[in-house]
Structures are given as C-alpha cells and as structure tokens.
Amino acid sequence: MEFTYHPxxxxxxxxxxxxxxxxxxxxxxxxYRDWLFKENEGLRDKVNRVRAEQNSELKHSLPCITGxxxxxxxxxxxxxxxxxxCILVDIDYKDNLHLKEEDFFxxxxxxxxNINEICYAGHSVGGIGYYLIIRIENPYRHxxxxxxxxxxxxxxEDINIDESGKNLSxxxxxxxxxxxxxxxxxxILKEAVLNKITVPIISRRGLASDINIxxxxxxxxxxxxxxxxxxxxxxxxxxxxxxxxxxxxxxxxHRVCSLDPSYxxxxxxxxxxxxxxxxxxDCTTGTLVHLMKRHNVI
Numbered sequence: 001m002e003f004t005y006h007p008x009x010x011x012x013x014x015x016x017x018x019x020x021x022x023x024x025x026x027x028x029x030x031x032y033r034d035w036l037f038k039e040n041e042g043l044r045d046k047v048n049r050v051r052a053e054q055n056s057e058l059k060h061s062l063p064c065i066t067g068x069x070x071x072x073x074x075x076x077x078x079x080x081x082x083x084x085x086c087i088l089v090d091i092d093y094k095d096n097l098h099l100k101e102e103d104f105f106x107x108x109x110x111x112x113x114n115i116n117e118i119c120y121a122g123h124s125v126g127g128i129g130y131y132l133i134i135r136i137e138n139p140y141r142h143x144x145x146x147x148x149x150x151x152x153x154x155x156x157e158d159i160n161i162d163e164s165g166k167n168l169s170x171x172x173x174x175x176x177x178x179x180x181x182x183x184x185x186x187x188i189l190k191e192a193v194l195n196k197i198t199v200p201i202i203s204r205r206g207l208a209s210d211i212n213i214x215x216x217x218x219x220x221x222x223x224x225x226x227x228x229x230x231x232x233x234x235x236x237x238x239x240x241x242x243x244x245x246x247x248x249x250x251x252x253x254h255r256v257c258s259l260d261p262s263y264x265x266x267x268x269x270x271x272x273x274x275x276x277x278x279x280x281x282d283c284t285t286g287t288l289v290h291l292m293k294r295h296n297v298i
Contacts, residue, residue, distance in 0.1 A: 001168075003139045006085040009184040010119040010135055011036070013084035016071040018064045021171055024074045026066075032086075032133070035065055036120070036180070047176045051127035059125055064171035067133065068142065077168040083139035085188075086119070088172060089149055090162035092129035098236060098282050099158070108181055111157055119186040122177035131172065138191040142168060148194055158290035213244060216288055217252050220297055226260035227291040236291065238275045239283035247276075 007013055011033040016026035043062065050059045066075070070082040093104050103110075108130060112121040120133035136145045146166040153159040164170070220227060228234040237256060241249030250272050257268050292298045 001080055001083055003083045006135055010086060013086050014070055015065040015067055021060045021064055026071050029070055043174055044176050047125055050125055062174045064173055066169055067172045068168055075169050080168040085135050085139055087134050087136050087145055089132040090165045091159060092162055095160040113181055116187045117189045120182055122180035125173040125175040135188045137188050141194060144194050155286045158286045213285055217255055220256055223297045225295050225297050227295045229260060233291055236283045236287050238271045239280045240288050242272060242276045243281050244285055
C-alpha cells in the first residue's frame with residue numbers, strides 16, 4: 001500500500017467508485033468532492049425510496065466508494081494500493097438503543113460538530129444512522145486508529161460504532177443529506193494517540209474499572225446532583241453498575257440513586273436484581289460519564 005500525503009482538503013482525497021455493492025472491479029477514480037456534491041435526481045429518488053420503504057434490494061443497487069483510497073484490481077483489503085489518509089466510521093441507531101431516540105438524531109448538531117477531527121458527518125443511506133470521515137496521520141496503522149476511535153467514542157460519548165467498518169476495502173453507499181456537516185479545516189488525528197491509549201480503554205470488572213467507577217461515584221456524591229431523574233437514566237445506571245461491577249455494584253448504585261428525591265431503597269434493589277438477572281451489557285462506564293456530563297457533574 002502506498003500513501004500520498006494529505007491534500008489541503010479532504011474533499012480532494014481520491015476514492016474508487018463501484019457500480020454497486022456486488023461489483024468487484026471499480027469503474028473509475030473520483031474525489032470526495034465529486035461524491036458528496038454529486039447532483040443526480042435519479043439517485044436522490046432512490047435514496048428517498050430506500051428510506052421510506054427500507055428496501056434493501058434497491059439499496060444494494062446504489063453506487064459505492066471505497067472511502068479510504070484507491071483499489072487496483074478486484075476489491076480486497078490488500079488491493080487498496082493508494083490510501084488517501086481518511087478513515088470512515090459508521091454509527092447506527094440499532095447499535096445505540098441505550099440512547100434516547102431524540103438524542104441520537106441530534107448527534108450531528110450536538111456532538112459531531114464539536115469534535116475537531118471530524119471532516120464530515122452525514123446521514124447514511126437508510127437515514128437511521130451516520131457516517132463520519134476522519135483524517136489520520138499514519139494510514140499504515142489504519143486498523144489501530146479504528147480500534148482507538150471505537151474505544152474513544154464509547155468511553156467519551158457513550159456511542160457504539162459499527163465494528164465491521166474497519167476493513168480497508170469496505171464500501172460506502174451513495175447517500176443524501178441536505179444538512180451535512182463539513183469541516184475542511186478539521187485536525188488530523190495524530191499517530192501519538194495510538195501510543196498512549198490508556199484513556200479510552202476501560203477494563204470490565206478489573207482493577208482499573210473499579211478505581212475509575214469509585215472515583216466517579218465520589219465525584220457525583222460531592223456534587224449532590226441526581227444524574228438519574230428519569231426512569232430511562234435510572235435503568236441505565238443499574239445496568240452500568242451490574243455490568244461493570246457485578247454484585248459489588250449494588251452499593252454504588254444505591255449511593256448514586258440516593259441523591260434523587262424519589263429514591264427508594266427497596267425499588268433500587270429490585271431494579272438491580274432485575275438487570276442482573278437479565279444480563280444486560282449495553283451500558284458501561286462510558287454511559288455513567290455521559291450521564292454525568294448531561295447533568296453538569298463534569
């Protein structure tokens with residue numbers, strides 16, 4: 001694989017265009033500028049139908065690109081011969097059901113626009129997810145960057161990204177977003193972050209996780225603020241402590257919930273018992289951090 005240094009704007013980065021998801025050989029090389037500003041009423045109508053009908057067959061007929069560069073020969077990771085310095089991240093609602101629907105569909109405005117490294121954020125073809133474009137300093141470590149971003153989004157923003165997106169030759173469907181976010185001056189994600197990946201990683205039920213969660217609980221107690229005034233937040237808290245701490249988390253759950261005026265010790269125990277029995281695992285320490293941010297504890 002070769003790497004040509006980043007153009008002055010990600011819009012000039014080159015990608016391979018494919019006729020549809022089934023194609024193995026690219027049609028031609030285009031730029032992100034061509035792709036994102038392609039005016040084609042027929043394709044727009046197709047995308048609108050895909051969203052209205054959730055029509056997978058129609059979706060599969062749409063043109064696609066390899067977002068991280070140029071394919072020479074048939075589509076395969078080892079045939080991405082020219083990396084363009086970009087990595088794409090998919091974020092689907094089905095992977096983030098722990099978030100309120102209204103919060104998920106405001107991520108572009110409230111979260112993505114505030115992350116300096118995001119060049120582009122727009123709705124994916126189905127309309128119930130997003131894709132992001134981020135520039136990376138060293139494309140030879142593409143998959144390490146992907147793993148870093150997966151951990152970072154989960155820890156810092158309580159967002160799960162689609163893990164299948166790490167492949168170099170993964171195709172991106174044509175989509176439409178009339179309110180797409182574009183930042184041509186976005187920062188390049190430095191390679192140095194890969195060498196000190198201690199912040200995003202949280203060990204489940206391990207020593208590091210224990211220390212982190214206890215420190216967070218102490219910070220919540222010191223604030224005196226209830227971070228779970230709604231049932232949805234209350235449920236998430238129970239899942240966090242049961243998932244990350246097991247039975248040890250019961251006391252921590254009580255300590256945080258007792259700050260709310262509606263706290264009831266018996267209800268708290270019953271909620272913890274219920275989530276422990278069901279084995280939920282979709283809320284983590286990142287969820288706790290997210291709730292603390294939401295209620296201005298941190």
